Amino acid sequence: MFNKKLQMPLFIIAAILFGLKTYIVYRFVFNISLENPMQELILLINAFVVSFFLFSLSVWFKERRQKKFIKYLILIGSLIIYFNIVFYRNFSDFITIPLLFQGSNAADLGSSVLTLLEPWDFLLFADVVVVWYLAIKKGDQLLAIFKHRYKTVVLTASIALLVGNYVLAEIERPQLLQRTFDREYLVKNLGLFSYHVYDAVMHSKSKAQRVFADGNELTEIEEYMKDETSVEDKTDLYGIAKDKNVIFISLESLQTFVINNTVNGEEVTPFLNDLINDSYYFDNFYHQTEQGKTSDSEFIIENSLYPSPRGAVYFTHAQNDFHSLPEIIGNEGYYSAVLHANNKSFWNRDVMYENLGYDKFFDIDAYEVTEENSVGWGLKDKDFFRQSMKYLESMKQPFYTKFITLTNHYPFELDPEDATIEKYDSNSNTLNSYFQTVKYMDESIEEFFNYLKETGIYEDSIIVLMGDHYGISDFHKKAMSTYLDKEYNDYLHVQLQRVPFYIHIPGQEGKVISKVAGQIDVKPTLLHLLGIDDSTDLSFGTNLFAEDRKDFVALRDGSFITDNYVYTKDQCFNRATGELLDTTTGLDEGLSACQPYIEQVEKELSYSDQIIFGDLFRFYDFKDNTSKSNTEEVNEEE
Numbered sequence: 086m087f088n089k090k091l092q093m094p095l096f097i098i099a100a101i102l103f104g105l106k107t108y109i110v111y112r113f114v115f116n117i118s119l120e121n122p123m124q125e126l127i128l129l130i131n132a133f134v135v136s137f138f139l140f141s142l143s144v145w146f147k148e149r150r151q152k153k154f155i156k157y158l159i160l161i162g163s164l165i166i167y168f169n170i171v172f173y174r175n176f177s178d179f180i181t182i183p184l185l186f187q188g189s190n191a192a193d194l195g196s197s198v199l200t201l202l203e204p205w206d207f208l209l210f211a212d213v214v215v216v217w218y219l220a221i222k223k224g225d226q227l228l229a230i231f232k233h234r235y236k237t238v239v240l241t242a243s244i245a246l247l248v249g250n251y252v253l254a255e256i257e258r259p260q261l262l263q264r265t266f267d268r269e270y271l272v273k274n275l276g277l278f279s280y281h282v283y284d285a286v287m288h289s290k291s292k293a294q295r296v297f298a299d300g301n302e303l304t305e306i307e308e309y310m311k312d313e314t315s316v317e318d319k320t321d322l323y324g325i326a327k328d329k330n331v332i333f334i335s336l337e338s339l340q341t342f343v344i345n346n347t348v349n350g351e352e353v354t355p356f357l358n359d360l361i362n363d364s365y366y367f368d369n370f371y372h373q374t375e376q377g378k379t380s381d382s383e384f385i386i387e388n389s390l391y392p393s394p395r396g397a398v399y400f401t402h403a404q405n406d407f408h409s410l411p412e413i414i415g416n417e418g419y420y421s422a423v424l425h426a427n428n429k430s431f432w433n434r435d436v437m438y439e440n441l442g443y444d445k446f447f448d449i450d451a452y453e454v455t456e457e458n459s460v461g462w463g464l465k466d467k468d469f470f471r472q473s474m475k476y477l478e479s480m481k482q483p484f485y486t487k488f489i490t491l492t493n494h495y496p497f498e499l500d501p502e503d504a505t506i507e508k509y510d511s512n513s514n515t516l517n518s519y520f521q522t523v524k525y526m527d528e529s530i531e532e533f534f535n536y537l538k539e540t541g542i543y544e545d546s547i548i549v550l551m552g553d554h555y556g557i558s559d560f561h562k563k564a565m566s567t568y569l570d571k572e573y574n575d576y577l578h579v580q581l582q583r584v585p586f587y588i589h590i591p592g593q594e595g596k597v598i599s600k601v602a603g604q605i606d607v608k609p610t611l612l613h614l615l616g617i618d619d620s621t622d623l624s625f626g627t628n629l630f631a632e633d634r635k636d637f638v639a640l641r642d643g644s645f646i647t648d649n650y651v652y653t654k655d656q657c658f659n660r661a662t663g664e665l666l667d668t669t670t671g672l673d674e675g676l677s678a679c680q681p682y683i684e685q686v687e688k689e690l691s692y693s694d695q696i697i698f699g700d701l702f703r704f705y706d707f708k709d710n711t712s713k714s715n716t717e718e719v720n721e722e723e
């Protein structure tokens with residue numbers, strides 16, 4: 086290992102420094118939950134093992150090349166870590182390959198990105214500086230020139246270490262690579278770089294899935310849906326909104342914890358609190374989005390399918406065949422439009438909306454956006470609603486319109502004159518500002534309701550409001566924990582994925598519905614209210630008013646919530662009390678309470694992925710519920 090003067094070769098120095106840096110980042114920058122000493126150990130091991138493997142490859146290169154390889158490896162490796170850190174600060178998540186192809190979004194991020202950089206970030210490149218310095222100043226003395234035999238020894242040793250790491254990880258979490266909706270597990274057990282390799286493999290696999298799909302896969306999925314997600318009964322509300330306009334408002338980053346809550350003694354959402362009194366309000370309604378954020382929430386509502394585990398379906402599968410809400414109600418004579426004052430290409434919306442069958446997209450070009458009426462991500466919500474009215478008034482009725490708000494978006498900026506509530510006071514600027522922008526959004530919705538009433542549109546419409554996804558990531562757990570006066574654990578994290586959901590039907594009395602519900606249920610629920618028969622649809626949701634509906638909500642990472650339990654990260658909690666169902670006797674009773682659902686949730690998520698990755702709906706005829714291809718074969722089998 087050491088050369089004549091007993092100096093440590095550069096590749097070992099680099100491996101140690103880089104391994105150490107990686108470990109420090111895992112442990113102190115990413116917010117990785119470590120439940121036992123074994124997990125601590127694996128995290129430590131994987132940082133060094135992977136680093137050693139990567140840098141040991143350099144021994145296969147001759148002098149100059151070896152130096153170059155080490156220099157660039159540590160630079161590129163550090164940049165990969167750094168990009169993940171910046172991404173993580175916003176999303177509490179790791180970068181996936183499909184996200185890298187969403188360039189058009191990155192260009193629009195502007196001010197958000199700057200707030201994600203920290204002054205001390207340059208320290209993250211200290212190891213790069215040291216290694217480059219050594220490589221340039223003393224490079225030749227530190228090279229490792231081995232005989233072929235020793236090179237093989239180094240390679241074998243590094244692979245053996247990798248395998249050892251994997252075995253430990255498998256012991257800690259069996260079937261690690263098969264059951265991976267949660268990226269944190271992969272990073273925690275195998276490291277960031279192995280995770281990226283795994284992600285690349287999964288990415289190519291999902292691409293290949295379309296090529297090999299032939300539609301036969303649908304038989305089993307259809308069967309499952311018939312058994313699990315179809316409810317026959319028509320409630321009193323069936324058709325209550327027949328031929329009425331539907332005004333859907335997507336509430337940016339709004340979480341349920343602010344509803345009926347105060348900050349500095351003041352109500353955060355006075356209008357939305359009052360609205361509960363004359364709406365159907367669902368207080369245990371969960372968002373089910375992943376990396377596609379707002380676009381995922383849109384996708385779920387439109388299709389009642391789950392979003393993709395990696396990247397945004399709006400980008401990755403915008404050309405697929407879908408059987409979407411706008412298309413279904415379009416066939417019933419509805420005109421459909423989306424109103425959102427952002428670039429039309431953000432989230433690839435222009436392409437996806439066209440495919441989903443929307444008649445019109447009022448994007449940023451439909452609005453007058455000036456310096457004065459913008460903040461943060463763009464046009465202020467109050468101006469957005471005001472300017473939207475002319476479009477709404479001249480729209481062909483009945484219409485289905487989706488309004489997507491913007492002001493309450495990270496980093497929650499607001500002009501001082503728009504703030505009508507004091508900031509919160511904690512160590513998180515994000516949470517402190519959040520309440521102000523939430524309050525602003527609340528006011529903007531009140532104004533919008535007033536416009537609707539003034540123009541008379543209100544009486545002929547139903548208004549649906551929904552939070553699209555979380556606004557406060559668990560990067561701010563300390564401040565959240567202080568605000569809520571609760572210990573922040575995995576249970577609370579799941580419970581914070583609740584977003585408000587309202588169905589406001591003018592003239593109808595209000596009701597709070599507490600049964601667990603999710604975004605996946607919105608499509609069948611709306612179709613029910615509109616009196617549109619959806620028995621030929623293929624969906625994973627159930628009408629929220631039906632008595633016998635599905636009794637769990639699956640989150641995209643495999644966590645789920647049932648009437649009695651919350652399951653996440655291999656733990657089963659009592660939903661009402663938050664108590665961990667873990668007995669001192671071991672693995673046990675605790676988890677077994679959740680067990681019956683674990684497999685079902687995995688199955689359901691994977692069916693949804695099969696539909697999307699395989700583009701299976703291109704083989705399906707929704708009019709008569711038959712397969713388009715292989716019809717004869719299917720018939721013969723029956």
Ligand code: GP9
Nearest residue numbers: 377378379380427431489
């Ligand atoms: C962008 C807006 C916000 O147009 O919908 O997107 P998000 O970052 O929340 O997905």
Ligand code: MN
Nearest residue numbers: 337338379553
């Ligand atoms: Mn959003």
